[in-house]
Amino acid sequence: xxxxxxxxxxxxxxxxxxxxxxxxxxxxxxxxxxxxxxxxxxxxxxxxxxxxxxxxxxxxxxxxxxxxxxxxxxxxxxxxxxxxxxxxxxxxxxxxxxxxxxxxxxxxxxxxxxxxxxxxxxxxxxxxxxxxxxxxxxxxxxxxxxxxxxxxxxxxxxxxxxxxxxxxxxxxxxxxxxxxxxxxxxxxxxxxxxxxxxxxxxxxxxxxxxxxxxxxxxxxxxxxxxxxxxxxxxxxxxxxxxxxxxxxxxxxxxxxxxxxxxxxxxxxxxxxxxxxxxxxxxxxxxxxxxxxxxxxxxxxxxxxxxxxxxxxxxxxxxxxxxxxxxxxxxxxxxxxxxxxxx
Ligand code: TLP
Numbered sequence: 001x002x003x004x005x006x007x008x009x010x011x012x013x014x015x016x017x018x019x020x021x022x023x024x025x026x027x028x029x030x031x032x033x034x035x036x037x038x039x040x041x042x043x044x045x046x047x048x049x050x051x052x053x054x055x056x057x058x059x060x061x062x063x064x065x066x067x068x069x070x071x072x073x074x075x076x077x078x079x080x081x082x083x084x085x086x087x088x089x090x091x092x093x094x095x096x097x098x099x100x101x102x103x104x105x106x107x108x109x110x111x112x113x114x115x116x117x118x119x120x121x122x123x124x125x126x127x128x129x130x131x132x133x134x135x136x137x138x139x140x141x142x143x144x145x146x147x148x149x150x151x152x153x154x155x156x157x158x159x160x161x162x163x164x165x166x167x168x169x170x171x172x173x174x175x176x177x178x179x180x181x182x183x184x185x186x187x188x189x190x191x192x193x194x195x196x197x198x199x200x201x202x203x204x205x206x207x208x209x210x211x212x213x214x215x216x217x218x219x220x221x222x223x224x225x226x227x228x229x230x231x232x233x234x235x236x237x238x239x240x241x242x243x244x245x246x247x248x249x250x251x252x253x254x255x256x257x258x259x260x261x262x263x264x265x266x267x268x269x270x271x272x273x274x275x276x277x278x279x280x281x282x283x284x285x286x287x288x289x290x291x292x293x294x295x296x297x298x299x300x301x302x303x304x305x306x307x308x309x310x311x312x313x314x315x316x317x318x319x320x321x322x323x324x325x326x327x328x329x330x331x332x333x334x335x336x337x338x339x340x341x342x
Contacts, residue, residue: 035234048184072097108141143282
């Protein structure tokens with residue numbers, strides 16, 4: 001089975017498992033796990049921030065950051081298809097009591113003028129807009145990369161209006177691999193930045209939040225409150241260290257594979273996709289509606305040997321990763337041709 005549902009499906013390699021088995025551990029709630037401490041130092045250094053916090057998931061990283069920057073009743077600006085609004089189970093409102101103001105972007109990338117009009121004037125009637133969240137790369141935007149210039153204009157706007165800034169960098173290293181811009185340069189203007197070890201980097205779980213020392217101290221307390229204080233978790237942090245040391249350069253291979261798959265998809269008459277827009281490891285494409293439903297098409301692909309996710313009516317997402325080879329891509333292309341041409 002060629003699993004293109006997500007880059008979250010990767011399995012730890014034998015070398016990663018060995019690093020996990022040999023990890024030195026301690027109780028991380030007491031700050032005594034040497035492997036977690038090492039991972040946190042590495043993450044902070046890589047992203048050019050003072051400190052970092054290890055958390056179990058990307059959702060927890062985003063939600064702790066939202067809680068840190070807001071008060072109940074505040075408004076947070078996100079792009080309309082951001083992971084925070086679309087795939088986090090309504091947690092910003094249930095866990096932090098904030099409302100989300102959704103601003104449509106182009107392939108997930110916000111336009112500064114639109115954000116400017118979404119920031120509410122300070123007035124007794126209005127919820128205070130206190131936080132802007134960006135996503136790099138943008139998942140529902142098809143793995144799109146925030147251009148640095150756009151990012152800096154948005155940052156300037158946020159600062160002029162006194163907003164805090166959080167970057168959901170679940171796939172930040174895919175942006176780094178695609179552009180050559182360093183993770184530290186992308187992270188620099190944000191108060192908090194999260195990134196995931198469990199996606200293209202191939203660890204079984206784990207995400208990091210980086211920020212200044214004081215914010216990380218506050219986040220550590222919030223992590224405990226949210227139930228994310230873990231104990232001898234160096235066993236997992238070791239996988240994260242291994243991923244950061246060995247798996248960043250290979251993200252480029254996933255991008256080459258995604259581009260090739262988009263080119264193959266583009267040759268199918270019923271499929272709409274622009275391979276030139278594929279910048280990283282995610283492809284979103286649509287298929288001309290037919291008598292077969294979206295679910296039936298997904299089931300037919302599965303029957304033929306490829307797993308993919310539907311992300312809307314006749315809209316699909318495929319994601320390349322560690323466990324998908326160049327040969328798998330050719331085979332997936334043949335299967336898509338057969339299923340979507342019928
Ligand atoms: N994304 C998952 C699903 O939740 C959709 C996927 O398969 O792509 N931010 C972004 C941009 C993400 O794409 C994800 C996961 C997260 C945060 C949350 O990470 P986890 O799954 O570790 O909580």
